[in-house]
Amino acid sequence: MSETGGVLSTVSGGTRSRPMNVVRWLLLSDYLVLALTALYVAALWFFVPEILSPTNLRDVFLQILPLFVAAMGLMMVLMVAQIDLSATSIMAMGCVVGASIMTDQGGYLAEHASAPVVAILAMVAIGLLIGVLNGVCTIVFDMPSFLVTLTTMMFFSGAAVWYTAAHTSSGSSIGGLPPAFIEIGYGGVAGIPYAAIITVALAIVVHLVLTRTVFGRWVRAVGLNPRAAAISGVPVRAVVVGCFALSGLFSALAAIIYTARLEAGTPILGQRILLDVIGAAVIGGVSLFGGKGTVIGVLVGVLFLSVVDNGLQLLGLSLSSVYAIKGGVILVAAVTDAIRHNLMARG
Amino acid sequence: MQINRRQFSATFAAVAASATMPLLARAEGGKTIALMFDAFDSDFWITGNVILKAKAKENGWTTLETISNRDQNKQNDQLKAMVERKVDGIIFIPTDNNAAIPAIRTANAANIPIIFFNRPPAPNDNKYVAIQADNRKIMQTTVSNLVDLAKKQGGKYKACVLIGDLGDNNAVQRRDGALDILNANKDIIEVVSQVATEWNADKTFSGLTNAIQAHPDINMLISPSDSEDKIIEQVLKTAGKWHKTGEDGHVLFAGFDGDQNGYQLLSTKYMDVNGVQNLFYEADLAYGAFKDIWAGKPVDKMLIDPGFAISQATLDSKRDDMWGYHVWKEKNK
């Protein structure tokens, strides 16, 4: 029996018709979510043909990038059968600290040429530190990561608000970021935006690490069976802490892109998108139980969520229906995934 | 698979049904404007939404709506979608006045007029119009009225000032306006407590309760939003301080916004003064600005709604301009 999704032959003696076979293949394949996305776009095209206009496609592409980065980070944690609820608070904390360094309204390195670089380094450092904190608390104190990261999430989102208030006289965000930094959000090389270059590079690195390095295999092993991994000589604790550190790092990197786009340090950055980040990973095939996940899968999940959002935005429907429809679409995706698992289990 | 088809058909039908409105507009060729909200966290915004839509309809325009749920990044993305839909004008209610600036640039690049409604952006050089209630001035007028009443009653006063979310410019303005007048009357009024409520019901409840516990003789209360009225009533009732004007132990009470609760409390004599943002006027200002811009006429960057203060004395004469009164009237037909 084949483990990976793929075309499965019909059961002997079965009486299925060809169309049913196609549907069955579709449901069982790993491209299900992609197919649903295409279906959605096709359906919406009748109402808002703008959904396929070049400018809209470009907008959606740019929107996907930071979400993809954050979701890849979260994937690392999910793969070792843990969860990181603090991802978006790390973004917020990094965002305001970085802004406080760069801002020309009294920042620590205001007007300095090195300000953007130092700010970026600071944001990365914050991501790594909080990530390591999450990992160590989970492993050393043997607490469920849900609890640990929930605590850090609350702590750092509060800290971010306090930090912002301490650094601005009025208002709830830190503006006045130097143009050199904002370039990251808008500028590019040879027509390719910086954000895209960063994201693609990260995606390639993560993919290679997962498929071609010892660490990647260790991550999978720890997620599938940590006891067996330990007996096989895998340094389980170090791997788990490493994954949390990566999640923190990627949250910080996503925050860099978001901050550059918003041109402000805001403590509520990302507050609403935690479920999008985790949802994108799960829809993209990353198992909540660990051991399973691919970069392409996460990309597909991110694409699905972003396209659903974009479609609804274009429709501009009365606000009460927006959430219902988004929920309905995600529900369809979840139900079809469940049916798929049932089919695979029954053989 | 049956389930998949059926469920998708249901969603399909729902999308089709609710999406027809914007499509008809496309067919007619009338003007389309986008109403971009951040959250419906108070009656002001819910009514605002209704009023803006109604007035748009009066003008023969179609409306597209978005809600950002307090995520500025999402709202900036939503604006791009509205640009994609080629709307003729955008009403924008941002969450973060700094992070909204990139959105202005997007609108400028597409040559679509963008009007900030009730929440202006941080100062910047791009093209926009901001409708703003002069919160500070309205609160000053309101509190002045309250202080006059206090002086007429005589005696000394201990005041508690509720403040909204310190991140919200409007809240900061209102606090400043209140303190301007209160601090100028230090001889009879002492501000014993300032409570930051973050526009949050639980924090309002606990903050006010704590303030009264610490200072049981508070007899003046200034609230920055009528959305807090019900909670204030709850707390004061529990503390035995909920009395009408003229009764013993009445706490001089000033509210802000002018919503239906404000009207209710004014008419039942529990509230003394209310600072009203003239929502009707602000909507007219906005749509007037659209028409001017479309006609090529120059428009000021800041259009101010001076608002007004309404008290028990002026209740009958001024209530037609109070947006909350109309809501109250509808409900109590």
Added chain:
Amino acid sequence: MSDLLLKVSGLNKSFFGVPVLRDVGLELHRGAVLGLVGENGSGKSTTMNILGGVLAKDSGRVELDGEEVAPTNSRDALALGIAFIHQELSLFPNLSVEENIFLDHFPRKFARLPFVDRRTLRDRAQKAIELVDLRVSPVTPVMRLPQGERQLVEIAKALSRQARLIIFDEPTTSLTARETERLFTIIGRLRAQGISIIYISHILGDVLRLCDEIAVLRDGQVVGAGPRDDFTIERLVTLMVGRTIDRLFPERNPVSGPQRTALSVRGVSQPGIVKDISFDLSLGEVLGVSGLMGSGRSELARILFGLDPYSEGEIRVQDAKLPPLAPRAAMDRGMAFLTEDRRGEGLMMEASISDNIVLPSLVEQSSGFLRWLNPSELTKAARDVAERIRVNAKAVDRTAVRTLSGGNQQKVVIAKWLLRAPSIFILDEPTRGIDVGAKYEVYKIINEMVGAGAAVLFISSEIEELIGMADRIMVMGRGEVRGFFSRGSFDRETLMGAALWE
């Protein structure tokens, strides 16, 4: 009412075009015990799963008391009176005995309302557990019961559902000798009550002892069936495997002359677990470790490999002290550890065969500072070692270990360590739950390794196995070493006696 309870005829089943059962037919009389024997992969489990409603048959006929039945899930099967007691019991350890027995049919206070009638529950549970000779209070949480008593709870559960047919799947693998005897007594009692039993087991001696009739499956077909007296162990093995196996244990060429000491253990103690363990293990030697369950053998193995701590004593590998709590260090010195729980600790069930095989060797197979791997090289290495020990699977990099039989799974675990060419191999119950043919192959592999110079520590609860394979046997009891026996003085009774000595 005929004497025949169960009649299965012409049963066929295929998975993805691969036939798994071919024209299988069985007969079972009321109050009789039918022994079902066969290697893993022979179709025993599939047949029983069809009877128990877990799988659907492709064609064929199942008759219960003359009526055709086709249960579509386990509830249907239960309603028909078929109870299936799996090897891994399906009890809820956090619930009490009475709750487990009546989980799906609690006596209620008022007809359909969801209020449990506790008193009736207590009474009925008490009666049910008396039927199986279980002397515990019905409110005892199942997690406090040893394996043997848990199994009795499962039987009580089946009886409370008025089962007419009880299927036992490998019931004695986790039982002590005394518990096994008790189980057999109960089975005798069930027979007397007219309940029919299907008994599946690899322990052929037990099958011959218990059963009235025996059926042998091989490759999805019934290759022999009849009353017990028609069969001997040799005939059963021949039918199961398809060829004669002269001996149960392969030839060993004992290594001559003194050998270097590979592992030297002195005075290792851990309070409450093991006390003052000392022994030497030489290269080219098989040291068997015998003892009852709970004697501390597996715990000792975990300590030696560095998974658990110890408070006193010293462990030396090839004359250098081994740091405690460092499995990686143990592996670097050439140690390997096959645990007794292959599902929980030996394998990643959802991963492929090759993923499992290469896991402990990843660092050695990698190159460069970033530790790059070459997937095709890894697969090749995995395939080579898998072929060497005849793991029966086509595509090692695409077959999930979960789909393999117990014997093949165990071979994968062995392969995983073989890839490292260990010099000291600790085996904890290496042939538990695998069939005769696979066992023989495992013994052969062990002999090959030893012949090539490795040292093996062989922990087993089957004394016959140790007598057949070991050079010396160390008997443990209650966490201590009770004695050493050399090949010349191997004797079943003496060894049992040493283990049982209080």
